[in-house]
Amino acid sequence: MRWSKAFLVFRKDLSEVARNWEVMAPMIVVPVIITVLIPALVTLVPDSMSGSMNSGNLLETIIPNLPEAVKQTLSGYPEAQQMIYIMLLYFFAPFFLIIPLMVSGVIASDSFAGEKERKTIEALLAAPLTDSELLMGKILVGFAPAMGVTLLSFTLYTVMVDALTLGRFGFLLLPNLTWLVMILCLAPAASLLGIGATVIISTRVKGFREAQQLSALLVVPVLALLLGQASGFLIMGPAVLVMLTILVLVVDAALFGVGISLFNRERILSQSH
């Protein structure tokens, strides 16, 4: 594979994506909600949040499953502050995985299904680029912005959380090991999951929106993680996150294996007309 050709496809798709508001809007709005609005709501309106979320039950289910050091840290704080801590560092952690999944899914939908829909695919397939160069270029264009937005969002979230909670707790809540493992290990794996699933979906659908809607189903595992945490069944610590990363990478490998086998010029051309 000639990497220069893969990067050529990557840069071309990136230029296209950056000019498409249907793609850019969710890439901006969702991270802003998750990184700015949520920590602001959780810390600035703790009483209303704790009331609405039935804080007593949430604390009772999550706290016993937390590591001892965290339990000791929390024991010295009132319930409202315990709630803020758990919400910001544990409860909303799975939400953060929506960012790499969503961004990579939306971009990959535009890159694969969108190119078919706009009937630009034939000239691209007629160019002297190998299947692996085309595929790698399109995977990169889903992966790189997804990780860029994820890292930027994490930085923003860290700054927001620390700025809003330093006065209450007297120390910086973020970054911590759990979040670093999540952002640096699980998020890239999740991003690849979004791309792999979208590659497969895109071979079956004709348009960008159809692909985007189907790839939105990828948030279901995230909701399962959320429920797992809320019920105390699965607390996302570093060890759990590493295991989840390995599991997701195995799924990624399977998805890409299927995706590559489905990446067939003839099939793609027959669907673009």
Next chain:
Amino acid sequence: MESIVAENLTKRFNGFTAVDNLSFTVEQGEIFGLLGPNGAGKTTTIRMLASLIQPTEGDAYVGGFSVRDDALRVREIIGILTENPSLYERLSARENLEFFAKAYGVDEPKTRDARIRELLEFFDLWDRRGDRAGTFSKGMKQKLAIARALVHEPRTLYLDEPTSGLDPKSAKDIRDLMERLSQREGQTILLSTHRLEDAERLCDRVMIINHGGAVSVASPQELRQRATGAHVVRVGLRELTSSLSKAVEAAEGVKALDVKEGALSVTLADEGYTPGLVRSIVDAGGHIMYVVPLEVSLEDAYLKVIGGE
């Protein structure tokens, strides 16, 4: 030298035969027309010759490379104008050409920039080079798509309906360009078109295909002649007399004679009998005003070939 050699090309889709055992050759520098009704298999043939899809049976060689085994090399040496302009509408005209120039290996920036400028100026798009292709008219998009096919100066060009959507002046510019590319620069052009006047003017030979198979391969002139089955000339005379008619009927090579609108319509076995015919009329004391060869149009010939298949 042969630029394209197709050997028993066949393509089937789920049991449906789109192209059936097609064999033909195209010489270097030749403009070869692909004519046929919608669904005849023209686009499928072009796609196989561009190594976009694999033949079910048979093979073709473009510039000596097999479309089956050397797909990448085939795609490197051809330029293709697809059925749709296939332009990236969110990218500018220049960005579109830059991307494809790089994809086709025009890596030297000065050469690339000069080539892009040359093409955009030729197609009157230089002033709009920074505008998104999506803002262009249909004709401008078609011109940009042709520029894209030419950006790497390919030796072989596949053009699918190149003058479609163009105004008469632009269509003429494209026809002139094709002639120049073929005659001066020796580029081989495979032209798929419904515009028979384009085929008639440009093509050295045309292949009429229907139901995936070749119905006829010939020069436009040969096709017209085949359609009439003979050479017909119209002879205008100052005065038509019965003795003149008899002299014409008796002339060598005359197969039939008809009088239409005061002129003779003479069917000859071959155009080589025309001087003898003229001599016979003059010897019989006739005053010839004009002699015009009567030819059916390529459209008539095409319709006859397709209809009589």
